[in-house]
Amino acid sequence: MITFEHVSKVYPDGTHAVHDLTFDAPTGKLTVLVGPSGCGKTTSLRMVNRLIRPTSGDILLDGESTNGMDEALLRRRIGYVIQHAGLFPHRTVLDNVAATPRLSGASKRQARLIAGELLERVGLPATFASRYPWQLSGGQQQRVGVARALASDPDFMLMDEPFSAVDPVVRSQLQDEFLRLQREIGKTIIMVTHDIDEALKLGDQVAVLRTGGKLAQLATPEELLTAPADAFVADFVGRDRGYRSLGFVAAAPGLVVRSEPSVPIGSSVEDARAATDDDWLLVVDERAHPLGWVEPRTLRAPISFSDLNLSGTVAHRTGTMRHVLDASLSAPSRRGVLVDEDGALVGSVTAAEVVGSLAEIHAAGVTTGGTAS
Amino acid sequence: MIDYLLDPAHWTGSDSIGTLLVQHLIYTGLSLLVAAVIGVPIGLYVGHTGKGTFFIAGVANALRALPTLGLVILLVIVIAPAFASELAFVIPSLIVLVLLAIPPIMTNTYAGVRAVDAAAVDAAVGMGYRPLKVLFAVQVPCALPLILSGFRGATLQVISTATIAAYVSLGGLGRLIIDGRAQNDYDQMLAGAVLVAALALLVDLGIGLIGRFAVSPGLTRRRIRATAAQPVLATTATA
Amino acid sequence: MNLDWIVRESDSILVLLVWHLGLSVVPVVIGLAMALPLGWVAHRSGAFKSVVLGTTGLLYTVPSLALFVMLPSILGTRILDPLNVVVALTVYTVALLVRTVSDGLDSVPVETVQAAQAMGYRTLQRLVSVELPVAVPVIAAGLRVAVVSNVSVVSIAALIGTQQLGLLFTQGAQLRFLTPIIVGIVLCLVLAVVLDGLVVLLARRLTPWTPRAVHA
Numbered sequence: 161m162i163t164f165e166h167v168s169k170v171y172p173d174g175t176h177a178v179h180d181l182t183f184d185a186p187t188g189k190l191t192v193l194v195g196p197s198g199c200g201k202t203t204s205l206r207m208v209n210r211l212i213r214p215t216s217g218d219i220l221l222d223g224e225s226t227n228g229m230d231e232a233l234l235r236r237r238i239g240y241v242i243q244h245a246g247l248f249p250h251r252t253v254l255d256n257v258a259a260t261p262r263l264s265g266a267s268k269r270q271a272r273l274i275a276g277e278l279l280e281r282v283g284l285p286a287t288f289a290s291r292y293p294w295q296l297s298g299g300q301q302q303r304v305g306v307a308r309a310l311a312s313d314p315d316f317m318l319m320d321e322p323f324s325a326v327d328p329v330v331r332s333q334l335q336d337e338f339l340r341l342q343r344e345i346g347k348t349i350i351m352v353t354h355d356i357d358e359a360l361k362l363g364d365q366v367a368v369l370r371t372g373g374k375l376a377q378l379a380t381p382e383e384l385l386t387a388p389a390d391a392f393v394a395d396f397v398g399r400d401r402g403y404r405s406l407g408f409v410a411a412a413p414g415l416v417v418r419s420e421p422s423v424p425i426g427s428s429v430e431d432a433r434a435a436t437d438d439d440w441l442l443v444v445d446e447r448a449h450p451l452g453w454v455e456p457r458t459l460r461a462p463i464s465f466s467d468l469n470l471s472g473t474v475a476h477r478t479g480t481m482r483h484v485l486d487a488s489l490s491a492p493s494r495r496g497v498l499v500d501e502d503g504a505l506v507g508s509v510t511a512a513e514v515v516g517s518l519a520e521i522h523a524a525g526v527t528t529g530g531t532a533s
Numbered sequence: 534m535i536d537y538l539l540d541p542a543h544w545t546g547s548d549s550i551g552t553l554l555v556q557h558l559i560y561t562g563l564s565l566l567v568a569a570v571i572g573v574p575i576g577l578y579v580g581h582t583g584k585g586t587f588f589i590a591g592v593a594n595a596l597r598a599l600p601t602l603g604l605v606i607l608l609v610i611v612i613a614p615a616f617a618s619e620l621a622f623v624i625p626s627l628i629v630l631v632l633l634a635i636p637p638i639m640t641n642t643y644a645g646v647r648a649v650d651a652a653a654v655d656a657a658v659g660m661g662y663r664p665l666k667v668l669f670a671v672q673v674p675c676a677l678p679l680i681l682s683g684f685r686g687a688t689l690q691v692i693s694t695a696t697i698a699a700y701v702s703l704g705g706l707g708r709l710i711i712d713g714r715a716q717n718d719y720d721q722m723l724a725g726a727v728l729v730a731a732l733a734l735l736v737d738l739g740i741g742l743i744g745r746f747a748v749s750p751g752l753t754r755r756r757i758r759a760t761a762a763q764p765v766l767a768t769t770a771t772a
Numbered sequence: 773m774n775l776d777w778i779v780r781e782s783d784s785i786l787v788l789l790v791w792h793l794g795l796s797v798v799p800v801v802i803g804l805a806m807a808l809p810l811g812w813v814a815h816r817s818g819a820f821k822s823v824v825l826g827t828t829g830l831l832y833t834v835p836s837l838a839l840f841v842m843l844p845s846i847l848g849t850r851i852l853d854p855l856n857v858v859v860a861l862t863v864y865t866v867a868l869l870v871r872t873v874s875d876g877l878d879s880v881p882v883e884t885v886q887a888a889q890a891m892g893y894r895t896l897q898r899l900v901s902v903e904l905p906v907a908v909p910v911i912a913a914g915l916r917v918a919v920v921s922n923v924s925v926v927s928i929a930a931l932i933g934t935q936q937l938g939l940l941f942t943q944g945a946q947l948r949f950l951t952p953i954i955v956g957i958v959l960c961l962v963l964a965v966v967l968d969g970l971v972v973l974l975a976r977r978l979t980p981w982t983p984r985a986v987h988a
């Protein structure tokens with residue numbers, strides 16, 4: 161556990177960056193610090209490994225005050241990941257990762273062995289080991305940065321905007337992979353971001369800071385969406401929070417799923433017209449995975465991929481209400497397609513049915529959290 | 534000039550070409566060594582701490598504008614009386630050589646350390662490197678290309694100025710030029726000039742060669758193995 | 773310091789100063805004129821770039837006194853001919869400025885060049901009216917180094933016997949007399965500072981769009 165006890169930071173020029181910050185980052189959980197630019201997130205984070213010294217207050221690691229600890233030894237217990245990775249340009253990818261085990265006393269061979277394993281763990285092929293950082297894309301560099309921080313197997317991790325410098329597609333991919341990794345390794349993490357969506361997606365708990373480094377609210381992502389503490393938090397969490405909070409509501413077991421007519425890709429025009437009376441017909445592949453929608457009336461030849469309308473999203477039966485609702489709103493037929501764990505078609509629901517079921521959940525007061533994504 | 538160089542008489546005796554060449558190399562090596570001992574630590578200190586930047590820039594600019602010939606002669610006249618015998622000429626000249634070699638070494642070391650990616654340094658400190666380890670395991674290796682180019686500049690400056698210092702009785706290849714001028718022996722002057730130029734080129738190539746081995750391919754972006762950049766691999770697909 | 777001497781010799785000092793000025797400035801002008809096309813070629817072509825920069829880099833390593841001595845046998849001039857000094861300094865200036873011009877052109881933002889291309893500028897037109905003006909700050913920085921170091925290098929030619937302020941140094945050495953040496957050093961410094969200032973002023977006139985410090 162990382163404990164902030166009345167921590168404040170005033171820079172020599174008089175800037176009050178952090179004010180009387182008190183909170184716990186529980187063991188094995190990911191705590192996100194989020195807030196507008198300049199609100200003191202980075203300052204707070206860097207006080208944990210004493211890259212910045214608090215003006216007053218104390219930060220404890222598992223109950224032990226960091227004040228007066230040997231700084232270098234303290235830092236070796238804490239993994240540290242920063243925005244542009246900060247890789248050592250003169251060392252190969254493998255030796256970059258091996259740097260942290262070396263610091264904790266591993267032999268060169270041992271360190272490289274560990275580094276090799278970690279590269280694999282963060283999803284980098286072994287061929288990357290002998291490359292230099294300039295030969296990597298931003299996303300790949302960031303993976304190496306994460307591998308380096310993990311290589312000494314620290315109990316704690318600090319991450320400052322680790323995914324901000326990459327494009328949105330890579331970012332969401334890195335986030336997903338990191339969530340998966342964290343489920344395996346269960347580190348005690350504090351992560352800083354200015355992106356509320358990232359905070360809600362990754363955080364077990366989220367600390368919203370307001371300018372001047374004051375804690376506005378510390379809550380689970382779901383609470384933040386459903387019960388923002390004040391106007392600042394509500395505003396920061398943003399519009400659509402009602403809709404986004406559905407991301408924390410599990411798809412209700414009571415949701416009535418109708419069977420949805422479907423034909424395999426390549427079916428003839430006659431088969432397609434015979435399958436349904438509706439304007440839209442679902443097309444699946446040979447494993448019954450939904451592919452897209454067609455309008456049987458306009459078909460002139462057996463169904464090919466170019467006939468498909470791909471606008472509809474697909475929701476997992478065990479996913480969240482946000483996914484289910486989105487599936488129903490995005491499909492041209494207005495019927496949301498549900499699939500099972502293997503991705504095979506289960507059936508469909510309409511938006512009205514989703515909203516109806518939400519009303520029931522609300523009345524019953526059930527709000528079990530699923531994971532947002 | 535070729536005749537001059539091929540004449541065996543010019544390769545024997547106390548002022549043979551060989552002796553002059555060795556003298557030239559000794560002056561150069563010695564001055565660079567002293568200049569490095571002074572300039573590198575100052576450059577590292579200022580680069581690592583960020584203190585004294587103004588001082589470094591000022592010294593470098595002032596020394597570029599100073600006429601080296603004037604400086605050599607001035608210092609020899611002023612300092613020489615303090616030394617007895619032959620040292621009277623050697624020591625003041627060496628002082629000038631050192632003075633001229635320090636700025637390029639110092640400013641390049643400083644600039645090299647400053648130019649190191651701040652994120653890499655931040656990461657090193659955050660990982661738990663102690664200050665000296667940050668300096669020698671991250672900042673110096675990353676600054677090496679610039680530090681070496683400082684040495685390159687300093688070496689050329691010293692070889693060139695050591696030649697000039699023959700005017701105030703310093704040994705080395707400059708003797709051939711200065712004495713040749715005094716005796717109106719153009720062949721001897723030309724021989725000296727060609728030798729000095731060849732020496733400068735060779736030493737310069739030598740430093741370039743050192744750089745090729747000492748500087749990490751991660752910095753020069755030279756490919757050592759056939760690791761032709763493969764297309765960016767999107768690893769696990771997230772559908 | 774002997775003020776009498778300065779007053780007595782002021783006429784001849786003035787002559788040396790004028791020679792020094794000419795020997796410092798003329799090579800910079802010629803050198804710039806040669807470096808512009810060469811630097812442009814280096815900027816345009818990758819293969820040629822390493823050849824041009826490599827060759828000029830080698831020339832730059834030749835110590836000045838050696839170059840002053842070698843040039844007469846190459847050019848067929850007499851050893852005292854000021855032309856040797858002009859050519860030698862031109863060589864150094866070109867060596868320095870080719871890299872600067874190439875770097876300067878490299879520093880022009882790609883979008884600027886592409887915008888000019890899209891507007892229909894021809895290559896030469898674009899170079900003269902878009903790329904070179906934008907590259908002026910970088911080129912001017914190189915020019916400042918060239919001018920200032922030329923002032924210092926010219927004085928070395930006194931060892932051959934060429935007329936310029938360096939003769940004050942050799943004169944002082946022969947007479948063991950500090951006054952001419954100090955006068956020479958001071959005039960060299962003043963000349964360097966003045967020429968450096970002129971380059972800065974000129975660069976400012978050529979780049980009215982660049983932000984500059986506000987004078988209180």
Ligand SMILES: Nc1ncnc2c1ncn2[C@@H]1O[C@H](COP(=O)(O)OP(=O)(O)O)[C@@H](O)[C@H]1O
Pocket residue numbers: 171172173175176177196197198199200201202203204
């Ligand atoms: N070294 C410093 N000296 C003075 N002020 C600083 C320093 N570092 C940050 N600040 C100021 O402290 C405040 C918080 O900065 P920071 O923690 O970096 O914010 P964030 O990471 O939330 O964007 C800002 O107003 C910033 O300008």
Ligand SMILES: [Mg+2]
Pocket residue numbers: 201202203
């Ligand atoms: Mg920040």
